[in-house]
Amino acid sequence: MRRVREEPGWLRGAPPPRWARLAPAVALFVLVCAQRVTPGDVEFGYFLAGLPPVAAFAYGAAGTAVFAGVVLVLLGLPGIGIAHARGSDLATVAAIGLLSVVVAWVRKRRDAQLISVRTVAEAAQLAVLPPVPERVGQVRCSGLYRAAQRGTLVGGDLYDVRVGPFGVRAVVGDVQGHGLAAVGTVASLLGAFREGVLDDAELTAVAARLDRRLLADAAGSAVEHAELFATAVLLEFPPGLDLVRIVSCGHPPPLLLRGFVVSELDVEPGPPLGLGLAGPAPSQPTELPVRPEDRVLLYTDGVTEARDAAGNFYPLAARVPVLATDPVGLAQAVWRDLASFTGGGPRDDVALLVLSPDGDPDGAHRTP
Template identity: 35%
Template sequence: MLTVTLLVALIGSLANSVMALVGLLVFLPAAAAALCTVRQTALVCAWTALLGSSAFLTGGSDIALADRVLLLVLTACLIAASLYACRRRIHREHTMVRLHSAAVAMQQQILRPLPLLTEDVRVDGVYEPVQEDRLVGGDIYDVVESAWGTRVLIGDVQGKGLAAVGAAFAVIGSFREAAHREPTLTALVDALDASVTRHNSSVARDGDDERFVTVLVLNIDARGEVQAVNCGHVPPQLIAAHSVTTPPLDNGVPLGLAALTTEPVRVGRFPFPGDTTLLLSTDGLTESRAADGAFYPLSDRLAALGTLPPSDLPRALQQDAHAYAGKTSPHDDIAILTVRRRRRP
């Protein structure tokens, strides 16, 4: 405020038109309304009113009385408008803060903050929706500790937008309930498929597009192996001390498309000793492209980054994928999880 006033006074003195340039100060209240608190805006308005009144009372004969009156009226109108605009802006900001807080609380119930701990495993990870203003996207994950071991889910809903988020909610809700009810992974996956089918039927009646969901469901208990069902999802990566391998799993159809095939759900098994790390991801990572169109080489990058602690690996992979894509940064949600056995007493 003082800087602008001094500049106007200095330029006006050099140009012998101080009183003519005083009118420029009426823009100070508008700037304050956009940037400052109500009290700060009121202070700027008072300062502007003081200078405007001085211009009216002490204006030289070279400035007509009508022009000085017009300047005073415009200053008063702008002051009133600036105070009103500032109050509206502050009210909207408070409203947005409350809405954001509510959205964060909702997200923490839908996609619980990482890391997640159970008696069997520790799950670290990173989650990045492609739209920065949205806390939840089409990628999903969850961890449930059941009577048959820890069930881990990672999935990706086809498409984007609110319809994709609705399908994601349906899968997560069904997983949390069925993981405690169904003793086998095949029954659990059947329950998830039924939830997506019901969701698609509901949205189809409203004229929205149906969605399918790729998921990878794991069951990890005290035994040294993992039971897994892959429904069209990115396969997991098993990271050992000096190797990165892809466990052999049958690739089934995504959720919502089971009626199109007669193939039964098959459960795969692979060893998961305590000194290894299991990496789960969505295609937002594997389908990140460089400027020449080449896909992100996940296996090669894991060979270089796999020695990082499991808690740091997801963030490192996310940053590496962004650096690999460059200006063509990923155009899909990204979810990266690392699963590590916890040491039992």
């Protein structure tokens, strides 16, 4: 499973770029050379006082102190001819240099704290929503997850593929809201799904379990009249059978890619989860035949509701046959095409999951 993540930028925990580290030294050299070729009545030397604050953004306290010391030497030695500084001027420059050293020290400590917090946050998010392996049981898997909120790995969409005593089961869903506010609901639903994979003989019972989980969470919420709901589609590849069972809970229907022909699976629609409408025994799942070379594409509405500059929706079903031959894989190809279509990527969470029944439980891959 390919997870798209956004790396932190400069001043947000990432190391400074090379140009930022070179800038103070280059500015120092340019100012000294400019002063050397300039008539004596024009002074550029006092611009050197701005170098320590600039260095504080790219260097630590020691590196900044070096720049501050060099500036004081250049301004304080009259024989060098950089500037004619008085004692009060040197005191001001020294104070600026000292303040810059303090700023650099504070920045380095903050960067270390940001890296630590980010590492812990990423570990926690990956524990909630770990990447799906390339193969689960007799099903090959690939996919992509992209959270809408900057700097996060998990949003309001969810996916999982698990093997249990009743076959390989998968879920793709979209909870109310998006971003970090929805992560708790995502974790709750995934926990219920993983229990259902092991305990519930019927796929519809798994859907009912998810429905009860959301109802219980809404009842225990501190917010009065809180409502939690989610759309989801659940799949089951039973062992020894060339078919897939599907239960849809208000979610967009999966797409079946057979060769280069794409069709929308005719699935009996059901109510979203969390409304208490699934009940103890929902309607029977839809059963459809599948072949080893088939690919089933599950997605969230962050894909199909993405718009271009003219307001047109992304035509997923029409684009899939064109993207199916991309060597990067179908899920990654869809994401690249979607980002190009929207001019940078949609503003909603996106989850894509491609499942292909192999029919070989020992793990030998077949060529599609």
